[in-house]
């Protein structure tokens with residue numbers, strides 16, 4: 001019940017030791033190149049030479065393949081089918097399914113798009129697996145992101161599971177007093193109205209108290225903040241960010257050039 | 260000169276008719292440990308908020324009179340400066356978890372990060388504060404996975420680590436077992452001995468009798484009585500005004516009526532009661 005909304009796997013690896021911003025630029029580069037570089041096999045190649053090796057370098061291959069096979073691949077597969085069937089391009093019919101014609105053009109098109117999505121979501125998953133949310137936020141705060149903004153993101157990630165747990169408690173409490181939560185949809189929807197009160201007003205009081213609590217601990221202090229964890233940012237990180245940025249620019253430029 | 264001075268403080272929350280504090284006059288010396296008792300709604304929490312600057316800076320509302328801590332007036336200061344001197348831990352431990360941190364260690368460091376304490380010093384201070392309250396073994400746990408009593412210890416530690424000059428605690432042991440309560444009172448006593456001034460709202464009169472220097476009894480926003488713990492806690496005024504009192508006091512008062520209690524004072528703790536009944 002006290003599960004938290006974070007996919008981070010604590011490990012010591014090359015990828016874990018990279019600066020969060022470097023990793024952010026890295027997945028951005030991966031996504032942008034996948035979508036803009038004007039060569040058919042770009043996404044396929046990137047998955048093979050970037051995403052998979054990175055999952056090994058980050059020592060999260062097992063977690064990554066689990067997510068890839070269980071979630072990302074089915075989603076990409078679904079996208080592939082949808083596009084293969086309903087994309088009305090080309091004339092080279094290879095397959096007929098009732099009134100739907102599947103052409104070789106629609107197949108290649110769908111394959112490429114599905115692969116793009118697969119690469120994109122995979123890159124993002126790798127990022128989440130190897131980056132601690134509070135590390136990311138500390139780093140971005142240090143670079144000028146407002147502290148309040150970072151706080152809202154992190155506390156939302158933390159508080160959502162709590163809210164869920166509390167809704168369960170309230171439902172249980174009200175069901176024990178005869179609240180109907182199991183019959184038809186409309187009856188149930190109607191009977192959930194009493195839940196809104198405690199949840200929302202409870203939360204308002206909580207928000208007020210939490211505001212006091214963090215204020216009492218100097219949250220709005222005008223001192224420059226420090227951070228408990230040292231966030232790595234080597235010259236390698238900086239160089240890598242510039243290289244990735246150059247890669248993004250080349251990819252976008254070649255896309256504009258050739259189309 | 261007193262370290263804390265409240266002069267004629269009357270305060271009304273916004274949109275309410277009755278004041279939550281009425282003409283409160285109070286002085287606390289440096290290094291003194293003062294306990295505040297009172298029935299529900301007496302204004303204990305409000306007094307805590309007033310000392311910590313949240314009344315009126317955070318809650319708004321109407322305030323008159325003056326609040327002074329360490330020579331500075333609350334209405335001439337801003338909240339973010341005020342909290343550097345005055346630490347507050349309040350009733351509900353769950354809502355005191357910042358929500359920004361994933362481990363207890365990080366949670367305790369949160370306040371120090373905010374006021375810009377350098378990393379090495381921060382780590383040392385967090386370690387030290389955790390040993391003080393005995394929560395070293397919780398360091399790597401998620402603050403949300405703790406029991407209420409453990410969360411209260413974390414909340415207290417998170418404030419102690421900031422080394423306030425005035426420590427304001429609003430029922431800091433409400434979810435603790437007797438062992439935890441005793442430890443917290445012990446820690447607070449120790450801090451007071453080292454010069455920290457402490458104001459604590461609390462119901463547990465037996466512990467107050469043993470550890471506090473002075474007791475303030477609040478009722479309907481007014482100070483009904485103040486004085487040495489035994490004097491206040493055994494006064495007839497308390498039961499007459501709906502205060503919770505020690506069962507040992509009630510028993511001895513009853514015994515006195517029947518001539519079974521011969522001492523000229525009433526006990527608050529078990530030890531005092533046992534002693535009194537033994538040597539009659």
Ligand SMILES: Nc1ncnc2c1ncn2[C@@H]1O[C@H](COP(=O)(O)OP(=O)(O)OP(=O)(O)O)[C@@H](O)[C@H]1O
Pocket residue numbers: 272273275279297298299300301302303304305306318
């Ligand atoms: N945020 C608020 N807005 C309006 N009125 C409030 C607010 N907080 C407290 N009050 C009122 O102020 C009065 C004093 O409340 P306070 O919380 O200080 O009492 P307390 O002694 O701490 O009680 P308890 O033992 O229940 O904690 C009460 O009448 C209460 O209803």
Ligand SMILES: [Mg+2]
Pocket residue numbers: 303304305350429
């Ligand atoms: Mg209270």
